[in-house]
Amino acid sequence: MSKLLNVSPSPHVAGSYSVQKIMYGVVFALMPTLAASVYFFGFGAIIVTLVSVISCVLFEFLIQKYILKSEVKIYDGSAVLTGLILAFNLPSNLPVWIIILGAFFAIAVGKMSFGGLGQNVFNPAIAGRVFLLISFPVQMTSWPKPMGFATKYVDAITGATPLGKMKEGIMNSQSVSDIMMQLPSQIDNFLGYMGGSMGEVSAIALLLGFAYMLLRKIITWHIPVTIFATVFVFQGVLNIVDSATYAPPVFHLLTGGLMLGAIFMATDMVTSPMTHKGMVIYSIGIGVITVLIRNFGAYPEGISFAILIMNAIVPIINKYAKPKRFGEVINNG
């Protein structure tokens, strides 16, 4: 015979998923959110996004090429995604040098120090965000008002987020219903007319991305829906017990980073559990910790911390939350 045949064990065909397709699929799912950020925060949103994405990719390139001296894999889309999610967790007026520092922490410490893609324990974008929040509390909590292209990048008119106002009001012994009167309506919260990190404000844009990822089978419903349900139920119980001190659950679902966190950050494949059962346990944890921090902690918002804490527990969840084996329990009805 003229030529040799390839021989390999089965299967001989492969599906259409690839790491790159998944990463860019998530990036695509974030496009409505990017559009909403630009719509609400104007040029600042574009500047912050570009700086964050470019610096994440650049740091990954430099580390792979000059420190690890390994193959450069910036085209797999994971650094682009980290940059995008980091940007969406920042106020749209954040100075460029602080963004670059955040991107450096996210990629160098959060991801590459663990060994790169697939090895990191913590979501790199959240690691970067929390690093900045602790290091630059003033800059990280001055939120420009959503005024579209009228929002300036430098010297923007800033204000507190609804969650921040809520926390402050409760501390000053105002009742929840009084505070709610001064806040944007729930419809505005749903659309995104409120102060906050540039990617977290528009619930509708985030939910569009969620629908797209479900449709493309990039993620399953388990993590986001369980987080929503947990927050709704836990906050709902608090609200029923004392409606003057604890805000209604819908308010908490639509404000702060809950949507962004539940849909795009908690679902990060590398740092979330492998089984559906594990995902549900992990998500209940995130929901509970978020509600605890928001209602009883010092910070008005807690989803980032909640996700980081649960990220740390994922290996244990993976160890104990095994799928039900076929034929494990004899069930012949």
Place this chain on the structure above:
Amino acid sequence: MGLRTFKKGGVHPDENKFSANAPIQSADIPKQVSIPLGQHIGAPANAIVQKGDTVKVGQLIAEPNGFVSANIHSSVSGTVNKIDTVIDASGFKRPAVIIDVEGDEWLENIDRSADIIADVKLSKEEIVEKIKSSGIVGLGGATFPSHIKLTPPPGKKAEVLLINGVECEPYLTADHRIMLEKGEETVIGVSILMKGAGVSKAYIGIENNKPDAIAHLKNICKKYKGIEVVPLKVQYPQGGEKQLIDAVIRREVPSGALPIEVGAVVQNVGTAFAVYEAVQKNKPLFERVVTVTGKKLEKPSNFLVRIGTSTQQLIDAAGGLPQDTGKVVSGGPMMGKALSMLDIPVTKGSSGVLIFSESESKRRKMEPCIRCGKCVGVCPMGLEPYLLANQTEQKMWEQLETDSVMDCIECGSCMYTCPADRPLLDFIRLGKGTVGKIMRSRN
């Protein structure tokens, strides 16, 4: 919606059933055949012919060697050239009887007419004996001797017969064509198997990508008592015994147990047809339907092939090997074996010959695991393929056993779906083999 399928995992690869409309053609009888002695699960048979013996079509040439083993019959008439080793689909050298063909002279007691005989005269015991003596094994690919399935171990009782017509492997259409062209015979075969197993109910599971076969068999089954066609949603690996039982009668075969544990006996439609021919026509198993297909192949076909015919001859009959062929697979794309050379003979377990082009035959480059959990989601056995692969890599044999590596049916769904193209099943097979050895050495 509403169609039944198995409850856990599964994938749906591109079906690519190019040969679905190609009627079964008889392949030419070759000048020489190599009939391997190990065509079934279990010990290879012992040859009872010698060099220089003349044989007829259907003549017994090898007898079982042990309990799990099967008779082998000559597929041609002629002279035994030698008994030697040949390389088979597994890539190993195995003993085989090589026969030079002269004419096509069948044993006289084989009924070669096309008449359909519906009346089953044989008793339960006679049926099982006939199936045994005819050398019938599972033609779906697993090649487990069929008569053993009909004789349950003491204390176990068969309640229901399941006939596997799902043909869940992409590309393959042999079973599909048998159901369409030999529907009546197949259904009679099913009723013979029911009698042999001592059950009064049989279900024929067919995936709904074969609506013509479903309609045809449904129509025929009206005439036969207790046989029901069950349309199933297309989902791989529905043809796995445990998956089929789960899909059709909602019973879960316990880990490590056989289908008889839940009262089920599973046989393939091709096997049912072979049983019909053996019992009603006195024709032992020496030929089978083989799908020869591929995206670039000129004439994707379904051939009725004498056992021992070389793969090369089938490919030539289907238009010849395309220029850029990179891989030739015996069986389906998900579980078939890649052939190292083309003169490997067709055996009882060969359901298809697939031709992949150079670009289709290369594995994609492996990326780091991104821990997406998709392998866990698609595993029909509820295992964690990523974990089993890692444990194998780190030689953690005890943990592998605890994590049920022996339950793996090697369907390949995990590796098919893995976005990082990790060789999960390669590792799991290695782990399974090692754990199996350790378990056997224990007792």
